[in-house]
Amino acid sequence: MLMISPRMASGMQEKLYNPSLLSFFVYNPSFGPREGEEEKKILFYHPSDVEKNEKIRNVGLCEAIVQFTRTFCPTKPAKSLHTQKNRQFFFEAEDSFWIVMVVRNPWVEKTNKDGKPPTIEYQEEEILDTVYGAVLRQCYSMYKLFNGTFVRAMETGGVELLMQKLEKFFYRYLQTLHLQSCDLLDVFGGIAFFPLDKMTYLKIQSFVNRVEESLSLIKYTTFLYNDQLIWSGLEQDDMRILYKYLTTSLFPRHSEPELAGRDSPLRPEVAGNLLHYGRFLTGPANIKDPEAKFRFPRIFVNTKDSYEELHLIVYKAMSAAVCFMISASMELTREFCEQLDSLVGPQLTLLASDICEQYNVNRRISGPEKEPQFKFIYFNHMNLAEKSTIHMRKTASVSLTSVHPDLMKILGDINCDFARVDEDEEIIVKAMTDYWVVGKKSDQRELYVILNQKNANLIEVNEEVKRLCATQFNNIFFLD
Amino acid sequence: MAGDVHNKGVSWEVQQNGTLAPVDRLRNDRSESPTPGLVEGTEPGAGQESAMFVHAQSFEDLTADNEVPTETEPKGDSVLGESVEEEALCLAAEEKIQEDLHRSKEEDVCTEAWRSHRKHVFVLSEAGKPIYTRYGTEEALSSTMGVMMALVSVVEADKNIIRSIHADGYKVVFLRKTPLVLVGVSRTCQSDLELTRELQYIYYQIVSLLTLTQLNHIFQHKQNYDLRRLLAGSEHLTDNLLQMLDRDPGLLLSAVTCLPLASSTRDLVSSSLQAAKAKNLVFSILLAGDRLVTLVRKKDQYLHHMDLHLLFNLVGSSSSFREGEGWTPICLPKFNTAGFFHAHISYLEPASDLCLILVSTDREDFFNLSECKHRFLERLSRRSAYQALKEALKCPSYSVTQVGIPELRHFLYKSKSSGLYTSPELSLPYQSEEEQERLMGLYQYLHSRLHHPKRPLRSVYRCGETENLMAWVTSGFELYLCFSPLGTKALAVAAVNKLLRWIRKEEDRLFILSPLTY
Numbered sequence: 001m002l003m004i005s006p007r008m009a010s011g012m013q014e015k016l017y018n019p020s021l022l023s024f025f026v027y028n029p030s031f032g033p034r035e036g037e038e039e040k041k042i043l044f045y046h047p048s049d050v051e052k053n054e055k056i057r058n059v060g061l062c063e064a065i066v067q068f069t070r071t072f073c074p075t076k077p078a079k080s081l082h083t084q085k086n087r088q089f090f091f092e093a094e095d096s097f098w099i100v101m102v103v104r105n106p107w108v109e110k111t112n113k114d115g116k117p118p119t120i121e122y123q124e125e126e127i128l129d130t131v132y133g134a135v136l137r138q139c140y141s142m143y144k145l146f147n148g149t150f151v152r153a154m155e156t157g158g159v160e161l162l163m164q165k166l167e168k169f170f171y172r173y174l175q176t177l178h179l180q181s182c183d184l185l186d187v188f189g190g191i192a193f194f195p196l197d198k199m200t201y202l203k204i205q206s207f208v209n210r211v212e213e214s215l216s217l218i219k220y221t222t223f224l225y226n227d228q229l230i231w232s233g234l235e236q237d238d239m240r241i242l243y244k245y246l247t248t249s250l251f252p253r254h255s256e257p258e259l260a261g262r263d264s265p266l267r268p269e270v271a272g273n274l275l276h277y278g279r280f281l282t283g284p285a286n287i288k289d290p291e292a293k294f295r296f297p298r299i300f301v302n303t304k305d306s307y308e309e310l311h312l313i314v315y316k317a318m319s320a321a322v323c324f325m326i327s328a329s330m331e332l333t334r335e336f337c338e339q340l341d342s343l344v345g346p347q348l349t350l351l352a353s354d355i356c357e358q359y360n361v362n363r364r365i366s367g368p369e370k371e372p373q374f375k376f377i378y379f380n381h382m383n384l385a386e387k388s389t390i391h392m393r394k395t396a397s398v399s400l401t402s403v404h405p406d407l408m409k410i411l412g413d414i415n416c417d418f419a420r421v422d423e424d425e426e427i428i429v430k431a432m433t434d435y436w437v438v439g440k441k442s443d444q445r446e447l448y449v450i451l452n453q454k455n456a457n458l459i460e461v462n463e464e465v466k467r468l469c470a471t472q473f474n475n476i477f478f479l480d
Numbered sequence: 481m482a483g484d485v486h487n488k489g490v491s492w493e494v495q496q497n498g499t500l501a502p503v504d505r506l507r508n509d510r511s512e513s514p515t516p517g518l519v520e521g522t523e524p525g526a527g528q529e530s531a532m533f534v535h536a537q538s539f540e541d542l543t544a545d546n547e548v549p550t551e552t553e554p555k556g557d558s559v560l561g562e563s564v565e566e567e568a569l570c571l572a573a574e575e576k577i578q579e580d581l582h583r584s585k586e587e588d589v590c591t592e593a594w595r596s597h598r599k600h601v602f603v604l605s606e607a608g609k610p611i612y613t614r615y616g617t618e619e620a621l622s623s624t625m626g627v628m629m630a631l632v633s634v635v636e637a638d639k640n641i642i643r644s645i646h647a648d649g650y651k652v653v654f655l656r657k658t659p660l661v662l663v664g665v666s667r668t669c670q671s672d673l674e675l676t677r678e679l680q681y682i683y684y685q686i687v688s689l690l691t692l693t694q695l696n697h698i699f700q701h702k703q704n705y706d707l708r709r710l711l712a713g714s715e716h717l718t719d720n721l722l723q724m725l726d727r728d729p730g731l732l733l734s735a736v737t738c739l740p741l742a743s744s745t746r747d748l749v750s751s752s753l754q755a756a757k758a759k760n761l762v763f764s765i766l767l768a769g770d771r772l773v774t775l776v777r778k779k780d781q782y783l784h785h786m787d788l789h790l791l792f793n794l795v796g797s798s799s800s801f802r803e804g805e806g807w808t809p810i811c812l813p814k815f816n817t818a819g820f821f822h823a824h825i826s827y828l829e830p831a832s833d834l835c836l837i838l839v840s841t842d843r844e845d846f847f848n849l850s851e852c853k854h855r856f857l858e859r860l861s862r863r864s865a866y867q868a869l870k871e872a873l874k875c876p877s878y879s880v881t882q883v884g885i886p887e888l889r890h891f892l893y894k895s896k897s898s899g900l901y902t903s904p905e906l907s908l909p910y911q912s913e914e915e916q917e918r919l920m921g922l923y924q925y926l927h928s929r930l931h932h933p934k935r936p937l938r939s940v941y942r943c944g945e946t947e948n949l950m951a952w953v954t955s956g957f958e959l960y961l962c963f964s965p966l967g968t969k970a971l972a973v974a975a976v977n978k979l980l981r982w983i984r985k986e987e988d989r990l991f992i993l994s995p996l997t998y
């Protein structure tokens with residue numbers, strides 16, 4: 001069942017190329033309004049080695065497309081351009097600041113026998129606008145999380161500072177975009193919540209309260225277990241992008257040392273502290289190290305109103321991770337970090353093993369896991385809760401799905417249908433491969449189910465989905 | 481508006497001797513152009529004399545009557561002669577521009593009302609010159625169309641092809657069909673592919689008036705030629721076609737629907753039509769409004785459904801055929817983009833919906849075809865089929881209640897092998913134009929999902945607040961059902977079987993089961 005974007009299609013002489021990032025740029029049309037000054041509009045351009053005139057031409061096309069569509073709707077200009085070879089996505093991130101992402105369509109190269117150059121066929125119907133539009137918006141959100149808004153940068157250090165920040169951030173970030181494995185989950189940008197009984201949930205809450213009380217510098221706290229969220233003091237939109245950063249970038253980077261054996265050189269120095277398993281994922285690797293620097297990443301939240309700049313401390317013990325956020329105006333010292341470590345370390349270790357135990361008890365009750373006849377994705381727009389049994393694990397590099405990519409795209413198609421009308425709907429389709437796909441939308445919730453019952457009819461499929469809703473969503477609805 | 485200018489023009493050698501000397505081939509191609517003058521002029525009403533006149537009112541004669549536009553310098557070598565000839569042709573058409581006046585297009589293109597039309601369609605030349613707009617005037621939109629062409633060119637400069645632009649709530653679709661560029665701006669839920677297909681219809685509509693050969697020729701010789709001169713007066717054909725695309729499921733399904741008729745009667749009509757043949761006759765088509773009664777064709781010659789829809793559109797757009805026998809050249813682009821057929825179009829009776837189209841390859845065939853029609857009518861009345869046919873006209877459709885499926889509001893059923901479809905009349909709540917187009921929009925949505933170019937589906941079931949829909953495609957048929965929101969899935973599953981049985985029972989009446997050839 002495992003399908004990781006097959007590179008070789010059937011037949012020896014066909015080679016399939018995945019969608020890839022062609023270019024990515026940020027511009028502001030008001031920066032170079034006069035002819036001959038067009039280059040000033042461009043604040044960032046990837047790949048940077050593109051010739052100047054070509055950059056100007058590509059930016060000019062985007063401007064023209066956006067302007068042209070204003071003829072038909074002055075308030076809602078173009079969001080994407082489809083061409084034979086690629087798709088371009090336009091996003092006005094801030095007033096007059098546009099971000100454009102150009103994605104090359106997947107293509108098939110067919111070698112010709114008689115020495116002719118290979119023929120190239122572009123697959124123009126493979127890329128879903130909703131998915132890549134969301135990826136583009138996510139790029140900006142991630143930039144903003146670590147750099148604040150474009151306008152703030154302009155106010156602080158003018159266009160030079162903004163260009164520096166863009167260059168520094170996107171140079172690395174764009175390399176981590178894995179466009180071939182983007183799917184419906186990127187559209188949702190949801191958060192997986194850890195299902196939990198009330199008692200354990202209260203224990204966690206009281207832990208958070210105790211820590212915030214003892215260390216009054218702490219402004220916000222979030223608590224995760226197994227890469228799933230349990231508690232967050234941040235606003236939803238800030239949490240959503242922080243969650244994305246933690247689960248696709250920070251945690252995967254630190255999971256390898258943990259998995260390594262006790263004597264492996266990868267394993268960080270436990271520093272003679274055997275009382276607990278707590279350690280900092282951001283900041284100093286070892287606080288006992290006399291050379292340690294107490295610098296933490298800065299993040300920006302509530303950029304629409306209070307515009308707060310915060311230190312981000314991520315602290316982890318076993319599978320439990322906690323983020324403590326402290327105003328950037330405070331200086332974080334060795335003393336503070338030691339205090340935090342000695343307070344949080346033992347408690348969090350205890351809590352983590354509690355949760356683990358509870359989790360295993362629940363798993364035993366629900367019986368041994370057998371391969372179910374269905375896989376599903378659930379998303380709730382109200383609390384951003386997301387659950388997928390299609391995705392096996394998410395890492396920084398790829399998200400592995402257990403279904404054929406075409407089925408994933410059918411889910412995306414149904415999601416587009418839902419987005420068109422603001423009413424409750426249900427769509428059931430049967431694919432050519434005889435898989436059934438069910439999409440349900442009701443009251444801000446969306447559920448997508450893939451059923452592998454090829455001989456079932458519509459009525460049986462409906463029954464199956466009803467059963468699924470009854471059994472699977474008790475926990476999730478509990479968290480609403 | 482243009483008329484005055486031309487009356488003051490200087491006269492011009494070529495026309496003084498009454499002939500257009502150079503480029504004979506070109507002249508022949510164009511002489512058959514059914515510019516509105518020809519179509520309208522065919523206005524029958526007047527028996528054979530006037531038909532002759534219409535035929536005479538072809539290109540050569542028109543140029544002889546008119547004077548030359550001042551902007552041309554005709555005195556010159558033979559190379560110029562060609563362009564002169566074009567101008568002359570336009571000029572003929574230009575008089576007809578006045579007909580534009582009764583198109584209610586004088587709409588301000590800067591208003592919200594203009595912007596919020598459900599579907600705009602623009603046609604322009606590769607030089608960016610406006611040829612057609614569905615709403616507003618071409619003049620007011622010339623800069624917009626210039627931008628459209630610029631966008632097309634800029635993308636092409638990168639060895640790429642522009643397809644579409646997407647925004648919240650609408651999309652812009654481009655279709656490049658040298659020497660034309662077609663652009664659609666739609667607020668409907670149709671897929672890019674469906675919209676492109678509609679633009680293709682519009683393209684073929686234009687080709688059907690001129691032939692592709694002529695169209696290419698014009699632009700090869702004068703890149704910034706204003707094609708409106710040649711198409712003036714034919715805008716209503718495009719307008720009407722666009723309306724058909726919005727409302728007629730046949731164009732969506734690539735199929736035609738038939739007048740329900742007892743098979744014995746239909747067979748009599750068909751055989752009467754078959755008997756009324758002529759040497760150059762290729763297709764004989766009898767229509768009842770927008771429904772097919774029968775079609776008889778020359779052996780081995782097939783009429784593409786798109787060509788048939790263009791014929792439907794031609795007949796449906798002009799009232800002039802009601803007044804007598806019409807004779808018009810028409811290119812059937814799916815058959816052959818290079819040449820004209822000649823269609824004899826007439827209603828069996830002035831007030832009747834029955835319209836006979838006889839398509840011949842010979843431009844001099846008017847009298848022969850007129851004779852065919854008489855033979856057909858005679859035979860038809862003799863065999864009392866005419867009365868039965870006229871009876872059937874009284875109920876050209878059927879109610880969905882006849883099928884006897886609760887909560888079923890409407891359906892479309894297409895038989896793939898015959899290319900025919902059947903569907904009941906629109907009942908409440910789909911009787912207003914707005915609701916009719918909304919229902920069509922739902923069918924278009926289902927169709928685009930079933931026929932997705934990369935991810936086709938076997939079936940779609942969709943429950944919404946206003947209706948429940950089901951679509952199913954097999955190797956033999958396509959079926960689209962619309963239920964009230966009270967319909968359940970169990971009901972839908974049962975309905976499919978019941979409906980298929982009902983159609984089987986009624987197929988004699990609803991379809992043409994035994995098509996004939998000459």
